[in-house]
Amino acid sequence: MIFARRVLAIAWKDLVAEWRDRESITAMCFFAFLVLFLFNFALGGDQTLIRGASSGLLWLAFAFTAVLGLARSVQGELANDCLDGLLLYPAEREAIFLGKLCGSFSVILLVELISFPIFSVLYNMDIWSQLPKLLLITVPATLGFATAGTLLSAMTVGLRAREAMLPFLLFPLTIPLILAAVRGTEVVLRGEAFELAMPWLKLMAAFDVLFLVGSLLTFELLIEE
Amino acid sequence: MVKAPDPMSGQSVERTIAVLTVVGLAAGLYSAFVYAPADAVQGEVQRLMYLHVPLILISYLAFFVVFVASLLYLWRRQSWYDAVAHSSAEIGVLFTALSIAIGSIWGRPTWGAWWTWDARLTTTAILLLVFLGYLMLRTLVDDPSRGATFCAVLGILGFLDIPIIHMSVVWWRTLHQPASMLRPGPSAVAPDMQVALYANLVAFGLLYAYLLIKRLQIEGAREELLRLQMELLG
């Protein structure tokens, strides 16, 4: 009970901070928009090419945006030595991990939801009829990304090069998630049978379980100096 | 503390492995470039397989050693296990990079391209990236014991992630378009070729063992230096 309250308290204070500043969310949304916008030029405005590559572009934009969000979440704890303060509470270390995870996950998911209409307009895609299915792909992919990202942030937080190191460690490990999300989104956007996305959902589930369990088991070891 | 191996027996073991490695590599190269027949289709360039395949297989072994040593380090907290993991990861990265480079040279005349997004090739490249990150993280963390813990966690999760990565890449290739038909290596390997392949596998296995021993000695010397420094300053 107290465990859950601590998890929620940490996530709550991250989200409140986010809501008041709207700094990260604005920056992340703008970034996602910019990436989606610029990809158009990379593909030379060829409509069939763009439609074929659209889900890949969408998830590349999300991956970059998510890294931005994870970095901001860490930045918030580094200011005023808040991270030390957080670690000094007699709270379960797992609660601290899950709290930070919930905060990052919510922010990233929110940005993705805001980006869907932008994507829909820019790439002339009908996503509204497919939204529930799209969420079935988006949620596990984002969860896995946020989990691995939060764990790796605990390793890179003390480094001067943390902003560069986080994506360097995160992207190779999360390639299965990106591939799964891209293919799953393709299945949904092309209106193919959802069964085709099932293996990808299972793959994402395997990834999420591996990193969640791994994080909960090892987070305590990572945060003590 | 790094276990100090008994100097006499340690040295003789090391020397034996060194001699065996030299002999093995010589025999391996001979069997690959002289003994084995040229490939009927690909010609002489196919001989690169005898280096490419053993290198990648031994690097898989090296990363498995990283995984086991990392688990042992987190469990026992002895820096020797970390030294093994670190050393093995370095050799694994070296062998993977060599294997990819050789494969690329082999691929150019065979496929007409330095690189293709074949499933196995892609997985190997991702593997290289994961463990390059592992080595880079270690150099960036100032406190050695923290770096060891971080890398142990990364080594374990990175290794367990490989099957997931591989599955995703295979499905990515096969569920989307027909499997790549240009795959390196003949489907049926002639007996002479098998001999050459195994000879090289053993030779590179020995090379791995030798490099690991040497690398651990450096790690031991580093630890000794730190200990002396502590005695002097502490």
Added chain:
Amino acid sequence: MDVPYSGCRMARVDGLTGPFGCTPAVETRALVKWYGAHPALRGVDLCVGRGEILALFGPNGAGKSTLLRILAGLVRPTAGSVQVTGLEVGKNGDGVRRVIGVLAHGHQLYDTLTGRENLLFAATMLGLDRAAERVAEVLTKVGLETAAEGRVKTFSSGMKRRLALAKLMLREPKVMLLDEPFTNLDLQAAKLLEEFLVTSKAAGVTTLLATHDLTLGFTVADRMAVLQQGRVVFDAGRDEVSRESLRSLFSLHGELWGGE
């Protein structure tokens, strides 16, 4: 690596039996910390009795902050043992975190939250009952009951310090680890902190106070210790040492102390 234990020097504190036979609130033995090839602590034996206030002097880089961070369980020592209220730091981290309170260089407050929200967050993390009530209480004590509705971002540095003090009070610590708590304090806040130290001491709270300020050390501390290059080079009760002798010690090490 074994440094012989130098024994426990402890000033007499009312209600305690003295150096022998009392349980120390904080005890370190042969404490060593290396950062790579750089020694931060080189065998620190320290023993602080319950209800004692120990002033920890020393130049920058002497290891004061490292010592306090190890006691708080934020840093793992290279060698040696640490106990806080009989609990071994590192083995019983949660137990130690339940009894300690820390004031450090950074005030550890979230800028975007209001003062009250910061304390409510702390109360939840500490698992306190009647959180709102207790938060209101400590806010009154530090004189921030109305200002607490503003975001910490808008606070003056003195107000931030007072809020940090309120957060410390909320924890009701048994052992306080204070790292230069009097820097950046306005007069009112300094007075508050001093009062808090005195009332806490009366309640049996043990305090380790890392500071540069000699005068302050003499006003509140029962005991002074000087840390230099990772070692305790001086350790005496207030009665055993005159201000002049300590000052001469300071000037003796003047070149090392840099400024003070």
